[in-house]
Amino acid sequence: MNNVFVYCEIEGTTVAEVSQELLTKGRKLANQLGVDLNAVVAGTGIKNKVEDQILPYGVDKLFVFDAEGLFPYTSAPHTDILVNLFKEENPQIALLGATVIGRDLGPRVSSSLTSGLTADCTQLEIGDFDDKKSGKHYDNLLYQIRPAFGGNIVATIVNPDHRPQMATVRSGVMQKALYEGNAKGEVVYPDVAKYVPETDFVVKVIDRQVEAAKNNLKAAPIVVAGGYGVGSKENFDMLFQLAKELHGEVGASRAAVDAGWVDHDRQVGQTGVTVHPKVYIACGISGQIQHIAGMQDAGIIISINNDPEAPINKIADYVIVGNVEDVVPKMIKYYKQN
Numbered sequence: 001m002n003n004v005f006v007y008c009e010i011e012g013t014t015v016a017e018v019s020q021e022l023l024t025k026g027r028k029l030a031n032q033l034g035v036d037l038n039a040v041v042a043g044t045g046i047k048n049k050v051e052d053q054i055l056p057y058g059v060d061k062l063f064v065f066d067a068e069g070l071f072p073y074t075s076a077p078h079t080d081i082l083v084n085l086f087k088e089e090n091p092q093i094a095l096l097g098a099t100v101i102g103r104d105l106g107p108r109v110s111s112s113l114t115s116g117l118t119a120d121c122t123q124l125e126i127g128d129f130d131d132k133k134s135g136k137h138y139d140n141l142l143y144q145i146r147p148a149f150g151g152n153i154v155a156t157i158v159n160p161d162h163r164p165q166m167a168t169v170r171s172g173v174m175q176k177a178l179y180e181g182n183a184k185g186e187v188v189y190p191d192v193a194k195y196v197p198e199t200d201f202v203v204k205v206i207d208r209q210v211e212a213a214k215n216n217l218k219a220a221p222i223v224v225a226g227g228y229g230v231g232s233k234e235n236f237d238m239l240f241q242l243a244k245e246l247h248g249e250v251g252a253s254r255a256a257v258d259a260g261w262v263d264h265d266r267q268v269g270q271t272g273v274t275v276h277p278k279v280y281i282a283c284g285i286s287g288q289i290q291h292i293a294g295m296q297d298a299g300i301i302i303s304i305n306n307d308p309e310a311p312i313n314k315i316a317d318y319v320i321v322g323n324v325e326d327v328v329p330k331m332i333k334y335y336k337q338n
């Protein structure tokens with residue numbers, strides 16, 4: 001009872017990376033609270049195929065719902081499963097990915113349970129809360145932290161009175177890691193019919209096309225990112241050349257994407273992807289909070305900017321003050337020779 005729960009998303013029999021990231025975070029939260037970490041997964045033909053992708057992240061109890069009609073995802077049966085399971089298990093925290101599925105499923109479950117939900121969190125922590133209005137003190141609440149008001153402030157949201165405390169978290173924000181401690185690792189296969197009425201298998205997916213990712217930005221060890229200071233689509237070619245020499249990928253600020261110089265799937269930041277490369281080379285990027293939100297955990301940050309006072313320079317490990325069009329060709333030449 002009152003455990004931490006993670007909903008694991010799947011593609012066929014492959015567990016989504018965001019779910020493994022959430023399991024890693026969920027394990028840490030469960031340890032802080034002194035409770036178990038539980039996970040739930042639902043699909044078709046997944047028995048004995050998904051357990052090894054979930055349990056090593058420190059799961060104490062895994063609920064595997066396996067039945068025809070549970071994959072591809074449709075709203076009604078997955079909502080039934082979570083709502084009925086959470087009524088039985090009464091978790092204090094429930095986490096989902098802020099994916100297409102999580103954004104559909106999370107609000108349905110939270111409204112059925114009247115629990116509330118914080119979408120698109122960038123951080124989750126445990127902390128106490130003093131409600132100044134009621135004078136009540138609450139121990140060990142989930143701090144659900146996310147940018148708010150167009151990214152101008154970072155809001156910490158708590159849910160003192162309703163359970164579970166539900167949050168969705170975007171892919172790539174948390175880092176996944178196998179758990180080195182001991183977890184119970186129990187697996188149960190509930191009878192799906194007890195959770196989902198036959199009438200709720202209403203939608204039949206008859207055709208489905210999954211678009212493959214066009215780039216490897218999320219996993220790239222080196223990201224060469226360009227901003228409005230790059231100046232043109234043609235100048236972006238230099239960044240692609242540099243990224244190629246460094247075996248990295250090209251990222252971009254929203255200003256560069258809005259200018260039409262690169263595709264949106266390369267946008268880094270609050271409304272783009274979150275990256276954790278070993279090296280992030282920011283070329284002509286000023287470093288507004290919405291951009292920083294997507295790359296601040298990079299190992300080494302190098303800024304190339306003609307303004308020594310650019311905000312990104314404050315978080316950069318190395319700053320090259322100069323024009324992108326002068327500096328980047330020299331770097332390409334250097335790496336070609338070495």
Ligand code: FAD
Pocket residue numbers: 150151226227228229230231252253254255256267268269270271272283284285286287288289290291294304305306307310322323324325
């Ligand atoms: P600018 O701020 O215009 O900076 C250009 C930089 O280039 C400057 O520092 C300048 O000194 C430098 N420069 C100019 N010429 C050269 C040159 N020749 N050589 C070297 N340096 C040069 N932004 C994101 O990036 N990602 C997001 O996900 C995102 N989400 C947002 C969500 C919301 C709700 C809002 C309101 C905004 C969001 N933004 C996002 C936009 C963000 O606020 C900034 O507008 C954007 O990041 C600025 O991009 P930039 O740094 O490329 O451009």
